[in-house]
Amino acid sequence: MIRGVIIMNDQGKPRLIKFYEFQPPEKQQELVRSIYRVLCSRAENVSNFVKVDSLFGPDVRLVYKTFATLYFVFIFDKSENELAMIDLMQVFVETLNKCFREVCELDIVFNFYKVHTILDEIILGGQVLETSSEEVASAVDAISRSLPLPLSLCAYVCALVSSCEWVLRCNRHILVQLSLRVGKEWQFHDSIYSWLAEMIATELW
């Protein structure tokens, strides 16, 4: 079982903390600090594994890897394979890269909410849920697509919908879907619903 995932920068500032067994905030800080102390003391070109049974109990290990200015840390017990954890980390980072295009520390700080979402698709309840970064990226994509569109886009869609010429040229099915979503999110009922009624009334269906 994976006990926790921590991302912190090379100054020990946490960027993401996720424990799969609840740890009170003070304890989290303490753990992050002591992990940072351990990681700092390690030379370069040594193994990526650290035994942390003094912090987490027997047989708990930690894998860390540095990506640019960030430490990625996975904490897990003996039911996981150390090397595979490094690769899981790689999957995680690859996915981040896909979602943010050239991920950097600032992306993670500013969108740690989204990073949580990505991580939730990879690890759930301490178990590895999904290991294909494409699957993860598409799942995250599905979530962000369901989120409300920016206002300007809505206005744009409305304009499109009301422009008859365009409607005639376009695949109607997609258009209906699009307008329904826009209408639902932003309550532009008037223009869109009247247009839909028109569509239904005519033989377009």
Next chain:
Amino acid sequence: MGSQGGFGQSKEFLDLIKSIGESRSKAEEDRIVLREVETLKVRLNDPNTPKYKLKEYIIRLLYVEMLGHDASFGYIHAVKMTHDENLLLKRTGYLAVTLFLNEDHDLIILIVNTIQKDLKSDNFLVVCAALNAVCRLINEETIPAVLPQVVDLLGHQKEAVRKKAVMALHRFSQKAPGSVSHLVSNFRKKLCDNDPGVMGAALCPLFDLINADVDKYKDLAVSFVNILKQVAERRLPKSYDYHQMPAPFIQIKLLKILSLLGTGDKKASEQMYTIVGDIMRKCDSTSNIGNAILYESICCVSSLHPNPKLLEAAADAIAKFLKSDSHNLKYLGIDALTRLIKINPEIAEQHQLAVIDCLEDPDDTLKRKTFDLLYKMTSSSNVEVIVDRMIEYMISINDSHYKTEIASRCVELAEQFAPNNQWFIQTMNKVFEHAADLVNAKVAHNLMKLIAEGFGEDDDTADSQLRSSAGFVAIRVESYLRIMGEPKLPSAFLQVICWVLGEYGIADGKYSASYIIGKLCDVAEAHPDDDTVKVVTGIMKIYSFEIASGNPVDLLPECQSLIEEMLASHSTDLQQRAYELQSIFTLDARAVKKIMPMDSTCDDIEIDKNLSFLDGYVQQAIENGAQPYIPESERLGISSISDFRSHDVHEPSTHALRFEAYELPKPSLPHNIPPVLASSTELVPVEPSYVIDIPHPTSAPSASDTGSSELKLRLDGVQKKWGRPTYSSPAPSSSSTDLVKVQNEAPRPDSASSSKPKTRDSSYDSRKQQTEIPPEKQRLAASLFGGSSKSEGRQPPSQKNSKTQNHTSDKSRSSKASAPDTAVKPSQPPPDLLDLGEPSIASSVPSVDPFKQFEGLFDFTQETTPASTGGVDGASKDSDFTSLFADMSLSAQSNIDPNPESNGLGGSKVEPTSPQLNKGPNLKEALEKDALVRQVGVTPSGQNPNLFKDLLG
């Protein structure tokens, strides 16, 4: 900042992060964060804050808490946000609560309802969000509330949902194995899910379950081997490839499972040799993930029944690991070596040099791993080198945790393999010198015991033994006398020294008593009070031995001053000992010999717990009119104490939240219970001897005053903290036994004195007769607490039923929180509970039996493989795999079966390994289906027969 897409956050948040990033000290950062906290407090509490703003505040709150500041004021807002309709807000809410709250937090109760609702949502993203929260927030008590929905979701059309539902169930089984034990078959079923992701997810719970109980899952070994084979042959979708390896994470999980299944099972192991060998051969040892699989294969080989060929391959792989430049691989090599030397101790010899290199390596992790290896391969021939190495390392490190571990390992190895006493003593001295405070106190005791036993054995062992043992102690005494010169000794070490000197200091006559006592007094001066105790005990022993042996004793002046100092000490312990020491001088040799026998550490002291030697005295006292002693347990709080204890033992679930109000005691209740049963006649004979003359400040509770006592502070049944323990009588509480007792007494509210014995009777009875609670009580308890485990054990045939009934009653409790008396209803549970229970049974028992599916799966494959050797499948492998899965489930569900004898064959193959296979209804169901299929005239024809061609070839 082109990366905000979809999750847009405000400039304020950016500014916050920037200013924190630019802050130069921790104090400055704290100031910024505290200001932010204040802002958030105001804004979150402002009712006019728009929702989308609220979302951002919650995210900022998360950030604040991540930096280590208290954000508890905002938890309730996060909870509120989970109720929101908008998915984005809902997700944010869920994320926040999963990060903020622990599963026992009070606010969870407010979320459970939302989760229930969301699990039923049409939008699969909402369901996913809820499942995420379920995995984190649901605890043992709330599992029943969401379990039915989660089980339903196992069949959801979206694979993402199925996957998460599997994980949620897994989480439940981790939290409360009992709550989902009847659903375990679902995991097996999910193994043949169409989606490889779901299959991979199902491996996690199966791994845990197999780890807990291998024998139940032996029958799955074949299917795991098959799945692994398919994975290794790249039948999974390309998206699961990682660095050109096919689904490596799934392979690793499968190898882990196989190693569990194959441990100590020759037959199962033999099935696995081929595939494990194949995987080891195919592994790409240039990539990280390839090595991960290779390492896992070695682990698997080391736990399977030994196979020379595989072991050889594993040894080669280890050699490659150890020779590698990468520290990671060296680490794994050492680890793998540790596993393999259990089977083949010689293997380590080939790698001696590599191991030594690792030991010298600057990498601490690697070094420690190597010490683990050394610890495992220690024998009497190499113990000296290894322990010396360990001690050397122990001295060099600061990490007290690891120091402790190494120290205890040194002690263990030294005790086990010590070549001679001289070495042993030196080693122990070194360990104590450097890590005495870290060594378990037990180690010191063990050491003392060891010495004592070694010495005590003298009488009945050979002469040489005697000499060596006596010499052993003499050496110790000598070495300790030398060490005592050190200015400061660790407390545990001092204890050992004082003890040895006290016991054996003068035993061989080499040193005089006064010399040793003088030394001890010096030590006492140099060390603080706590340690003086040990020294004084040593001194006392030596003096008493001297007195006992009849030698003239003269109190040394420094000892005299020590005693005087101690008599004035603040520590009562020290004072006590000083007085004891003083009084020993006044005793004669015979008495001292009796209280301080020479070398009797190992003698067993017999303790007469019943104090039978006092019987005569007690008898006499009673005859003289003294009151008899009544054990504390019978004196007060009788029933309530025993009740609580019994509940603790029998039904841990009573800690659960109670959703209904506390019921009022019902005087009418007794009518349901025959009074004969409740009045325990069988125990009456015990009572009369001491019952009658006990003063009772409170009268026995009658049915009428129970109602009023509800309003008062309940002091009865609670032991008084100060003063003499009082005999307050137990008042009725809501627990079952008490209710029965009330019933017991209600019909005859006599005088206090006459009803009193009865009270004690029944409660005493209830305590003593825990094993045999009357059925009425059980039923009452069941309806009060959702059924004790006892009642389940009582009625094995309806176990499943009663379990679901529990769930439903829990559920009904949560839904009918306002109806207090649903639970009080005695005897027969109300019919509506049972009615509620029915559907959940129906939903939990799958309509298609998973085993049947497996059966179908395997005889299908086995049957078709030999037949389809001809054709080559040109179709793309990805689609093959999924269609294969589809076929499996399809074939299992409709049970399309070309020739009945193959079915029989497959059945007989699987059956012996899985005892649960032939469950009553399934065979019939299958037959019916089979018949139906024939009627419809579906022929097996070509459901992709060539697909299985190379499955077993």
